[in-house]
C-alpha cells in the first residue's frame with residue numbers, strides 16, 4: 001500500500017528569458033539574414049504610423065555599416081518611442097505596439113491595414129547576428145531621446161540620450177561569426193532586395209543617395225500595362241513569359257499581383273523560384289506549398305496576400321481560412337484568364353497549351369473545369385491534322401445507317417505504332433481518326449466524350465469496335481477462318497479473321513495493348529472523380545474481350561488470299577499467306593515472338609525450295 005498523502009498546488013509557467021532569447025536568436029528563423037527583414041519591417045511600421053498622423057510625411061530607411069566597429073545600424077525617421085514605450089514594447093517578448101494597433105483598428109481598415117508587425121518578437125531576431133543590440137529613439141512629438149541597450153540574456157539598460165531627429169536607430173553589435181557583414185554592403189543589399197524589393201518606402205545603404213529597393217513595382221500596381229510587366233518579369237525572373245496573367249481581386253480574399261506562364265519545359269522539376277508571395281509587400285517565400293493550383297506548375301510571378309497570416313518565423317503562411325480563400329481566388333483568376341483567352345484568342349491559348357501539354361493533359365484527368373477548357377483548345381493529332389475535341393466531335397456525326405443510339409462517334413487510335421495504318425483507313429473520309437497516342441490523351445479523350453453527352457461515343461480503331469467494320473472498312477460480315485487455317489496461322493495473342501474489303505492489301509493487323517489504359521482508368525476510378533458515363537464507356541471499351549489480343553483481318557478480295565485459302569495448308573501458298581500475316585503484324589508495330597520468327601525462316605526456305613522446284 002502506498003502511504004504517501006495526495007497533494008496538489010498551482011505553479012506558474014516559468015520562462016527562462018535568456019533561454020528564450022537564445023531560441024529566438026538561433027532557431028526561429030532558418031536564415032540569419034531574416035534579422036535584416038525584421039528590422040526593416042519595424043522601421044516600415046514606424047514610418048507608416050508617422051504617416052498616419054502627418055499626411056505630408058514620406059519617410060525613409062537608412063542602413064549604415066561600420067566595418068571598424070563591427071556594427072550594422074538601421075535608421076528610420078518614423079514615430080519613435082518614448083521611455084515608457086521603449087520599456088514596454090522593446091523589451092517584452094510577445095508584446096508590441098503594432099500587434100495592438102492591428103487588433104484595435106482591424107486588419108483591413110485604417111492603420112492596421114498597412115502595418116506588418118504582429119507577434120512582438122521580431123526585434124529579437126537581431127540576436128541571430130548580434131551579441132548586443134542598442135536602440136536609440138525619439139518620439140516625433142517627444143522632447144528627449146531614449147536609449148535601450150540589451151545583450152543576450154543580460155538585463156536591459158534604459159537611459160536618456162541625446163538625439164536630435166525623431167525616429168529610431170537600431171544598432172547590431174555583430175557576433176564574431178558575422179563581423180565581416182559590416183564590411184559587405186553587397187550581402188546586405190542582396191538581403192534587402194530579396195525581402196523588401198516591393199516595399200514602397202525607400203531604403204538606402206551606406207549613405208547612398210539612390211534607393212536600393214525597387215522604385216515602383218508594377219507587379220502590384222492596379223493599372224496593368226502588359227509590356228511593362230513583361231519587361232519587369234524578364235528582369236526579375238530572367239525568362240520571357242508565354243502569357244501574363246494579372247491578378248486583381250478586391251472582393252473577399254484581396255489577392256493582387258501578376259502571374260505568368262513560364263517557357264520552362266519541365267516546370268515542376270525546376271529548382272527555380274516559383275511564385276513570390278508577399279504579405280504587406282514583404283516577401284514571405286517563393287515556394288508556398290498548396291497555394292498555386294496543382295495543375296499549373298508552370299506559373300511564376302508575385303502575389304500580394306495582405307490578409308494572410310505569416311508564421312512567426314515569417315517564412316511561410318498559416319494555413320487558415322484566409323489562406324484557403326486566397327488559394328481559391330488564385331485558381332479562379334487563372335481559370336478566368338484562360339477561359340477568356342479561349343473566347344478571344346484561341347490560337348494564343350493553344351500555343352501555350354501545346355507548350356505545357358503533358359502537364360495539362362495529366363492534370364485534366366482529375367479536374368473537370370480544366371478538361372472543359374482543354375476540350376476547346378488542346379490539339380489532338382488526328383488523321384486530318386491537329387484539332388481540339390470540340391472540332392473532332394463536329395466532324396464525327398454517326399453513320400445513320402449503322403447507328404441508332406448515337407449522334408456522334410469519335411474514332412481514335414491510342415497506339416503510336418498504328419498511327420500510319422489507321423490514318424490511311426480514314427484518309428478518304430471526312431471523319432477524322434484521333435491519334436490519342438501521347439501520355440494521358442486516351443483517358444482525357446474518353447472523359448471529354450463522356451462529358452459531351454450520352455449521344456456521343458468514342459471507339460477505338462479496332463475490329464471489335466461496334467460499327468468499325470461497317471462504317472470505316474465497309475464490311476458487312478467477318479468470318480473466322482476455317483479450323484485448319486486457324487491452326488496453321490496460329491500465333492499467341494492473335495486472332496485471325498477474314499472478310500472482303502476494298503483496301504487492296506492482303507491483310508490488316510490491329511494491335512490492342514490496353515493494359516496501360518486499364519491501369520490508368522482503374523486509378524481514376526479510385527479517385528472517384530470520373531464523369532458520369534465514363535465508367536460505363538470504359539467498361540465496354542476495356543472488357544469487351546480479352547485485353548491484349550491483336551487481330552489480323554485477311555482480305556478475301558485480295559487475289560493471293562483468295563487463292564491460298566482455297567488450298568490446303570501444306571501448299572507453298574499457305575506459307576506465303578503466313579508470311580503476309582506476320583508482315584501485317586510487324587507493319588502495325590508488333591514484335592513477333594521467337595517461335596514465329598523460326599516459323600518464318602522455315603516458311604521462307606520452303607517457299608524458295610518450292611519455287612526452285614527442288615533443284
Ligand SMILES: Nc1ncnc2c1ncn2[C@@H]1O[C@H](COP(=O)(O)OP(=O)(O)OP(=O)(O)O)[C@@H](O)[C@H]1O
Pocket residue numbers: 038041042043046076078079080081089090095096097098099116117118119120121122123124167168
Ligand atoms: N524602428 C522602430 N520604431 C518604433 N517602434 C519600434 C521600432 N522597432 C520596434 N518598435 C516597437 O517595438 C515593438 C516590438 O517590435 P517587434 O519587431 O519585436 O514586434 P512587432 O513588430 O510588433 O511584431 P513582429 O514580431 O511581428 O515583428 C513594436 O511593436 C514597436 O512598438
Ligand SMILES: [Mg+2]
Pocket residue numbers: 038041042117118120121122123
Ligand atoms: Mg517587427
